[in-house]
Amino acid sequence: MMKCIILFNRPSMLIKTYRCISINLWRDELTNEIRKEIEEYWIKKFKYYDNFNKENLKEKYYALSMFPYPSGSLHLGHVRVYAICDTVAQFQRMNGKNVFQPMGWDSFGLPAENAAKERGVRPNEWTQNNISQMKNLLERLKCTFDWQNELNTCSPEYYRWTQYIFLKMYDAGLVYQKEDVVNWDPVDKTVLADEQVDEEGKSWRSGVKVQKKVLKQWFIRTTKFSQDLYEGLNIETLDWDDIIDIQKNWIGKCDGFSFDFKIESPEGISETSCLNIWVQDPLHILEAEFIVVLPNTLMDILCDHKRDTNGKLKLRAFNPFTNRSLPVYVSEKVPFPFSRDTYVGVPSKSEFDREFIKNMQLEPMPKVKSWDRKEICETAKKLRIGGYPVSSKIKDWLISRQRYWGTPIPIVHCSKCGTQPVRYEDLPVKLPMLPSNCNIEKDVNMFLKKSDWQNTICSKCGGEALKETDTMDTFVDSSWYYLRYTDVNNEKELFNSDVINQFMPVDLYVGGKEHAVLHLYYARFVSYFLHSIGLIQHREPFRRLLCQGMVKGKTYKTKKGKYLKPEEIEFENETPKSKTTGEVLTVTWEKMSKSKYNGVEPIEVLNTYGIDTTRLLLLFSVSPKSHRNWNSDYFVDVLKWQHRLWLTIREFLKIRTNPLDGLQPCINMEKENAALKYDRNRYIRGVTYNFGISQQLAAGISYLQGLTNVLRRPKREVRKYSKEYEKVLAATIIMLAPVTPHFAATLWFGFTSAPGRLNTDCHEINWNENVLKQKWPTIDGEYEVPLYCKINRIINIEAKIPSNKIASLTLEESLKYAQKNSYIKKTLKNQQILDAKLKMFDNLCVELSLLTNKVDTLEKKIIE
Template sequence: MIIFKNISYIRNYNLTKQLRFNRFLSSLNLWEEDLTSDIKHKIEKHWKDNIKYDKYIEGHASKEKYYVLPMFPYPSGSLHMGHVRVYTISDAVARYQRMNNKNVLHPIGWDAFGLPAENAAIDRKINPNTWTKENIAHMKTQLENLGCSFDWDREFRTCAPEYYRWTQELFLKLFERGLAYRKEALVNWDPVDKTVLADEQVDENGKSWRSGATVQKKLLKQWYIRTTAFAKSLLDGLDDPLLRDWRDIKKIQRHWIGECDGISFDFRVEGSELDFLTLWTDLPEYIRQVKFIAVSKDNILSRKENLDECRDTVRLEALVKNPFNSETIPVYVTNEISFLDSTDSFVGIPGICAKAEEFANNHNIKFDKINPLNPTEADKKRLEIIEESKKSGIGGHQTSAKLRDWLISRQRYWGTPIPIIHCDACGALPVPRTDLPVVLPDIEHAQKGLPGHPEWVKAACPKCGGAARRETDTMDTFVDSSWYYLRFIDPGNTKEMFNKEKIAASMPVDLYIGGKEHAVLHMYYARFINHFLHSEGLVPEKEPFKRLLVQGMVMGRSYRVKGSGKYLPEKDVEVLDLKKNRAVTKDGGEPVVISWEKMSKSKHNGVDPVETFKEYGTDTTRLLILADVAPTSHRNWNTNTFPGILNWQRRLWLTVRDFLKHRTSPPPAIDDKQFQIHDDYMWDSRNYYVVGTSYNYLMTQQISVAVSKLQGLTNSLRKVPPAVFARSKQFERALAVQIIMLAPMAPHFASELWSGFRSAPNRLNTEEIDWTGSVFDQKWPECDEEYRLNLVCQVNGHENAIVKVRRSDLEKLSKEEAFNIAMGQKEVQETLVRRNVLDNNFTLYEGFEGIINIITDQPPPRSKETSDEPQIV
């Protein structure tokens, strides 16, 4: 209990308390200074630790959750401009959603296993763990300097046993369901990185995705994940109405999965070391009538027979057993049958398939005539076969002919150990869960790989107790990243992968941000794991990501000698005409080709973000990366675009300076009529730019357009005379929303502008503004009830007319009233000539617009992948 001796002491105590509170909101009071880079650095230093934001709370009682997730980085050691772009975008969205009273989860971690770290560590003769930790520490400092509001208390790295213990648990769940298996197969071998690659990691030219080496084919026994078991689920999931803004990614995923118009089965092989052969047929209802298997010379059975002769057809010694009737089936290596794209086998069912019947007749294969089943019988038989196959563990999964299971084995040290023990007597057995994690051995460097550490390899069989050996392959790093978005929700859990109640409260991810280069591999694997976990009852939705923002690359100007193709740094080039891309080398006058390409050290066109931070400041860099170009488009990093942002910041600085000046020492008043004109102009400008900026933050996420809108508002603020600065409530409102809407993009600069704004005397707006709080304590602005919004009148989804309606009226409109307004528009009436109205839909987006869509009997053709409907976060 505090006892005060006198009133003056009470006043001093309260003043001290208020000063202590205000020091976190106080301005640097440099308003008489010009806005230089030095001033910007002082602002960022002052505000770096004083910008507070609410952390995510699971199951918040009064706030709607919002999970924004940028793809976590590989710790290469240094940020590049691509990192700056993706994390600035995600941070702007996270801050915007918090200011809209959302309970925001915005985590960050490290995709820390993989070949680059291992190869770098081998070159330096150190442990990859040491190399990785050093890189993480350096990159974390850079990300903190970028000013991102990450939930750092949820940070993890995938190479930590605390994380990969649960990746191993995930593997065991798949293993127990028959979805993780080991088989000998013809695999892609990278001769440079000395490891196998999944099909997805080999480009269309047969090159490795990482090393660029020509991939070789090898016969190896490897671990696979049976992703084909969920092929139909993954294909159908792309039509889930939950998904927003997937567009091209849907097309890419559909192409990769293929049409799931057949069933795959595992047939055991006899007379060969091969365990089984996975076969696909679009006639599963006749699977008992298979009379032969035809394979190409690239098939694993052909390779094991070492067939070098180029004969049309060869019968192999190996036989395949039909699991449905135990009959043995001959195998032919042949060129006579044309195989489907991306396939190397054909299930011969003569009597029902003309191609199979012709082959059977040519090779004296006996078969009985088959009476075709009618559609109802065929469907029933197909379901019976599928059910029988699944019960027997031999497949029965609806998939496409071309899709392959996920090869996860990697012959490298720096990855998650596969939790399997091999016993000569008992076979391949899972490591008991009580023995997890299986931790990598602590080694000086990774040159030898796991087989080179015999003491680590030795193990006791968990079944018979005899001598056994650990699996020495590690998992593909895409396994680690296939479920990380779930671990962020419950990172400290030491008893399970995650608490499913927490997952139910936080999933799915509302916005996932990353590069298009992950459209096949990562997105496919992450979707598969989530579909699998959903089938286990552990996650609430099949699809893990609601909305995608696929950001474009940051491009740098490159200079390449026309004759040799050698890339040169800019300092070695004399530019003759940049507009016409004409340049020559300085030392010899050789022609140089100028182009925009992805930033790369080898192309000498990279820009170090740290240098940009030093020259322009963090917030200016953030604005530069967000402005001019939509997030989904490639960004040409060109200093010619910088003056627009630099000048805009300077004008914002001057605006707040003038506001303080005119509020402190008001200039002479102007005529009431003129004042009212300016006051009305400020009212209209505030509402117009609030709607436009918010629309591009929330609905389209065209943040570059939001920047343009904010620049337009600055122009409006600068147009009015000093008397309006001094006496207009509408000016005060407009300047407030200017700073508030800037804050997610430039948090330090906006905080300083706000601290100056809130220190001005003669405040006029006490209803909307929290004068005691920071800019991030303010409510996100909305347009006024009297402001007129658009009622968009469409016919079959195409805009015909726009009617301006007061917001208060628009948000009360019924479907019938909106339809009547639309039908009263001349443009709509002309469009409806010779068309019959079938129905109409009215959609209201509060605070933005309403859309009335009239549906007729003659709709124009529409693309399946596009929609005119605004996309809401």
């Protein structure tokens, strides 16, 4: 029998009217079975959260986890992400925020298609089956996702609007098609972006060496926004930690300009083949006299490696600013700009280039009319050949993929009108439904060519045309999903502008650090673009970013690197050895993987420990940003802490329900209350700061453990007669609720059902509501909180300030408080304050940033 079910005398009444708890439950030890029975009981009773209400006037909080890719099953890394985000979301709800926490599925792309191919099923069937399984697990985890706003990127209702954004970019001149040398994966039979090829030239998915091919591809001109995207990382409201530097390094300082020169052959100037060049100064375009390319680049491959004895190609590059064709050479012996495979020779600016001209016996080109830099760039923009400030390392976004399972590119090809965009009213261009017996690897391309799907009409002349068969890179789908969540059921428009401006930006974005470059860059680009055409108010989509560490498992491998299964290992004096060979094995912690035999299925952990303890095991003792080594050795500490909380309620109930024990208030009750009050404020501040500001959840849990120690310390008289003890106990349970809601609910009803209640007039506690409906505990007004004084970007020391002074604190007042600290006063004595800024964190702590400059004493006297 489930012991939890008999907790309450009147189970037919509403949960908030339950009061009489049977003492029998608290006599039991807190076993795993009791934990799971508690959860099963509350799952039937809880309303975990209220859905985000667009009409609610409370301050909004948008908590977002990077949505999963349903090409397989959820792993513990996923569970950790959702536990982190959900804990913060529940914390914000308890702080009175109108919280929005949606969930969806990044369901297009190569991994899902490959997984379906391996199993002989259609991608949509495989994907939908995985979504169903993942959703069941997420619902079992009881994360407070707003399922009313669920989205699925492979649904026509979603990718219709992905195609809409594509067409908007096309209209703005940001989408173009050209021939280029691409990275070709011979196994997956598709193009890969440069970012999807590792340092060894291997594919990020298949692991094979990529090949170079010339294909006509679709690109998005992300370089138009390079400088804006780089400078946008400097705004003070962006809280991204080290990811800002990673993004900046990826984009690069925009210290040059990019241009496309069309390729000219004896037959004429090509309309689809062009050479992308980069120069530091636009004026160099006018003075350029030759171009050098690396081997295996577009010009080299188009010429089939045919060139004269000097290495000059038969093809040339047409300069639209001088109306001249520049000779192109193949060489590795020129100082190519970083990350570029094209070098522009400007003899008037470089001795090296003058020597090159001399050695190649080229005649100097005559000077042309004078242009200024602005004219060159503006003309390039009108011609749609670049002209934007950009670093040498960043290039436009190649989005074409030669695969079936992706968003169709909304373009048609007409023999009369050429390439034409699909009309907006004809969206979505849907994927064709494959036959049930279709062999993905062999039949898709043949099916597309032979079926009626590709046949269509020209959007311009109405004549016969063919649909584009390339699909979009899955990063396009995930570049804007956070926006669609806010208005997911809108069938008439991308989203309502009023709604999007109410939701955005995302307040907390949680996901893996592996997405710190590509996904974040593309998502920011789309947001900047939509802002530029007036559809959204905020350019930066993510205010705060939390990149969680991986969950790692212990691996055992031989000297040759072979991983062994658990059943293939034996231990001799705690030394792992191979059962078959006796070889001593190397033990390491690595990312969980089936191939390494170190994975742990989330369902196994849930079945063993239940929801709350699983969340605790993932959040406990290690910062969310650090890697978590999944080691059962530290499980003991988690279980012991839960048991200590269990014993605390047991003892509290026993003391409060026994009127004959003869206990009287102790002589030092005033001293005890003062100590309890101090600890309550100190630990509330610590938990609140780490849950709500730094998101260092493990540190917050550590403070909760400290508060548990405070509860275990007082004598029985204090537990019976102290109002302060009640407030400490209430605060502990309430602050535990975002992490372990079911366990906290049981502790709460144990606490609130005890007789002899002392804090009946306490406005902080709502005795008639469950723990998730409680307000987050606050610090007393007179309690002093830190004023962090940051001088020249370095925190020197803390000053103190009463918490009730924070809301009205001015910059001048903060300086006075800071200088009450002797060290800060001494530091600032001979320094001139150039700039001072005040930053407040939720009435909890304050940061005073001072930019200073040392003032010479003699000079100061002269000035005076």
